[in-house]
Amino acid sequence: MIDIRSIRERARQLKIELIALALAARHPSTPWYARLIVAGCVAYALTPVDFIPDAIPVVGLIDDLIFIPLAIALAVRFIPAPVLADCRARSQEIEARAPRLGRVAWFLIGAAWLTVVVLVAVWTIG
Numbered sequence: 001m002i003d004i005r006s007i008r009e010r011a012r013q014l015k016i017e018l019i020a021l022a023l024a025a026r027h028p029s030t031p032w033y034a035r036l037i038v039a040g041c042v043a044y045a046l047t048p049v050d051f052i053p054d055a056i057p058v059v060g061l062i063d064d065l066i067f068i069p070l071a072i073a074l075a076v077r078f079i080p081a082p083v084l085a086d087c088r089a090r091s092q093e094i095e096a097r098a099p100r101l102g103r104v105a106w107f108l109i110g111a112a113w114l115t116v117v118v119l120v121a122v123w124t125i126g
Contacts, residue, residue, distance in 0.1 A: 021038050
């Protein structure tokens with residue numbers, strides 16, 4: 001059975017690591033090739049251009065699940081250890097100060113998305 005707490009903790013750790021990479025990419029001691037890898041990873045994750053289009057069921061999403069973690073691992077290897085340690089510490093501080101959304105906020109966000117989906121469905125069908 002899937003443990004929600006472990007998934008939340010993994011997502012939190014991934015968020016901290018991504019913030020640390022963003023900080024490290026701006027650090028003056030980070031080599032240019034590590035910055036290039038971080039920039040490429042972000043560009044690949046955010047642009048619609050993929051090696052395998054996401055429109056292909058399952059397989060289209062697997063490339064994202066493979067290439068992005070590999071790029072993150074590669075970037076971490078090329079960033080100097082003291083820089084990465086400093087950026088990870090700063091990342092944890094940033095994440096700890098981030099405001100948390102309450103249940104009401106999550107409900108409102110969900111209601112807004114549901115409203116958009118219903119309106120698009122009504123507009124498309126009708």
